[in-house]
Amino acid sequence: MIRPAHGAGLPIAPRAGTIDDIRREDDKRGYERDETDSFRQLVAGLVVDGDRRAGSAGRHARRTLAEMSPGYKRQPVLLLTRPLTFRSTSIAANQACTSCHGAGGKTVDTSSDGVSRQHWQSCGACSGSGAAR
Known part of the structure; x- marks a missing residue:
């Protein structure tokens, strides 16, 4: 017969494991610096690639709404x-x-x-x- 540990009334419930605990704690903290840095690096790479492609076509990359859609009139937000x-x-x-x-x-x-x-x-x-x- 298997007896529970000293002072415990019930055996210990099974757990998912250490990795799941770490993942849950990580999710509670939200986005971390390394995640946002990698996202910014990805976007910066896309910007450089877009600028290079536009330059090779004899144009410049459009950055503002006025450049992307000339004559567009924005509706007021509120x-x-x-x-x-x-x-x-x-x-x-x-x-x-x-x-x-x-x-x-x-x-x-x-x-x-x-x-x-x-x-x-x-x-x-x-x-x-x-x-x-």
């Missing part, structure tokens, strides 16, 4: 709309802010060099509520 305004029963709340005319702010366009940038800027006079104070 368009913010004016916030919803809720009417209150008080008389002052029903009157629109004189600075933003009840919108609560405005969309500011800071586009340049073919890149569209828009963001919402809240009204300072009404703190973005759209109601007169």
